[in-house]
Amino acid sequence: MKAFFIVILYKTSKEQVLKLKAEIKSLALKSYKLVFIDNTKINRGYAGAINKGIELSRNYKPDFYVIANDDISVEKLNKQQIFEASKYFDIWGFPLKQNKEMRYGGEINKLRLSGGLISRKPKNRFKSVDFVSGSLMFIKRNVIEKVGLFDESYFLYYEEVDYCTRARLRGFKIGIDSKLVYEHYEATDRNELKEFYLKRNRLKYLLKYGNLKQKLYELIRIPKTVFEDKNSLIFNFLSLNLSSLINRVINFLLFLVLLRTLTIEDYGIYTLVWAHINIFSPIADFGTTAYGIVKLPLELKGKYDYFYSLRIVTSAIAVLLTILLAFLLKLNFFIVGLIILTSPIIISNAISGSYLIILSLKNKQYLSSVVSVIFNFILLIVLGFVLLTTKSLAYLFVLISFLYITYAIANYVLSKKEYPSFRFKFNFQIWKSIAKKSLVYVLISLLAGLYFKLDLYLLNFLQNTQAVGIYSAGYKFFEAFIFIAGSYSIASLPTLSKLYKSSKRVFISKVKKDFLLLSGLGYFIAIIGYLTAPLVLPIFFQRSYMDSMEVFRIVIFSLPFMLGTTVFLNSLYILKKAYIVLTIFILQTVFNFIFNYIYIPKFSYFASSYITLLGEFLTTFVVVLLFIKFIKNENRN
DSSP: OEEEEEEEESSOOHHHHHHHHHHHHHTOOSEEEEEEEEOSSSOOHHHHHHHHHHHHTTTTOOSEEEEEESSEEOTTSOTTTTTGGGGTOSEEEOOEEETTEEEOSEEEOTTTOOEEEOOSOOSSSEEEOSBOOTTEEEEEHHHHHHHOSOOGGGOSSSHHHHHHHHHHHTTOOEEEETTOOEEEOOOGGGOTTHHHHHHHHHHHHHHHHOOHHHHHHHHHTHHHHHHHTTTSHHHHHHHHHHHHHHHHHHHHHHHHHHHHHSOHHHHHHHHHHHHHHHHTHHHHHOSTTHHHHHTHHHHHTTOHHHHHHHHHHHHHHHHHHHHHHHHHTTOOHHHHHHHHHHTHHHHHHHHHHHHHHHHHTTTOHHHHHHHHHHHHHHHHHHHHHHHHHTOOHHHHHHHHHHHHHHHHHHHHHHHHHHSTTOOOOOOHHHHHHHHHHHHHHHHHHHHHHHHHHHHHHHHHHHSOHHHHHHHHHHHHHHHTTTHHHHHHHHHHHHHHHHHHHHOHHHHHHHHHHHHHHHHHHHHHHHHHHHHHHHHHGGGTSOGGGTHHHHHHHHHGGGHHHHHHHHHHHHHHHHTTOHHHHHHHHHHHHHHHHHHHHHHHHHHTHHHHHHHHHHHHHHHHHHHHHHHHHHHHHHHHO
């Protein structure tokens, strides 16, 4: 009998390759051929590599295919008995020993269609199973001829489950020979995408083979499914996204109360104060956004005291810069007073962000989500009551400051509970190291914030607070949809980062799909928003705000460009082109300043609206061209 061994390699050491060659040779088979398919440079996925090996076997025409991982040992297999299972099965395998535990083939949950390896030892030597582990499986040639190749869309995990299912549906038998055992040394550092692919591909398998009852059951139990794995990355990302959405809804409700209670001038002042407070917030945040999501959790272990201390110092610096800038811009004395009153919010946000970081080290980010939602709900109730009873801006900002200081104290206490040994520590070298790695992200955040606030400052400087109020009210309705970009970034950055390391082809495909999906969603929202604005928005506005509706109908068409740009900006981060992102935001800021300065005196807030739309279009155009250029350069290398 002729056997054809297909061994899939991925960053495999030469020692391990030689070891596998020697072990397979020691089986002393009369006729066999061995090929290694290396997925290191061009990762075809596990199924793709198997199919490549099958293509190479066409002229050899083996009786059996032996498919194997590179992280196994077959030295304990008996060369006289490895093919005895062919009398009973068309696809077969053996028990595997992994992490000192035995697994005897695979079983599919009949209700959820989830595949799992069996831990109970069978009574009989030859045991039928639903599937065999893809780490070592034997397949007769006639199975390949009738069933076909492996489904490459799985890429990693569940491809063997799918193949065994297809074979079983065609009448072939699958089982194990429990007398023989092999070792499987799954390397954790090479399975960083395991959680993602297992969950995605289990769902793919369910959609492909499940009946209506099975699909409905899985849909109904989604909350339970998510909660069962509450310490997983997926659960924490979902909780962060959900809390972000809830907080945005709460803040939007507060915005509606502001529209119904404040005059245009007062709302313009309210907006200017918040815009000014947020300008230097990236300095206090210092890496909890893009840098934090991609790298921070792994690099913070053992350095949390220094990082927390650094954030306290930088947030205090941000407060001083905020107050100093208010005087340099010669803002109205009343506005400057409100800025000074509310500036402690910067420190509060830095402390709450630090609490999120320490929770991320323990995969418990959902606790931070709960705390932030509770705080924002209290904020809505208290401020809503004040607005409806007094309509006093001064009193409103006093309460805002008090609530945020209370929030800071609560987050500090919770941080101490999670990390009791925390002490303020000064270490210039560690601070310098953190600053060096996160500085580019801080600068990007600063410029991005300035880009979105310049038009407000120029409207106030060249027009008045009434113009600021009209423009910001319309923009706020548009801003309600920008959370999609933030949610996408939180959820996609870890996945894109891992995909890029694993397979550039899959990474590029993912980026293209995400771009089309988010841009398409943006166009849909923009068209619906434009058509329904005259019917819906007047419900929320006072009569004096009516021009804000026209502002919204213009800037809403920035959404598809903004969402599309987000996809490619995240991709540039992954490609380690953060300096390019920084350059883009510098150009955006310069563009925004020049054109607003020229056209605001003549067209007021309508100029800002059209300049926002044009700026987002040009940015999308540029980032798409840059991404294509960088990908072509990488492919050449």
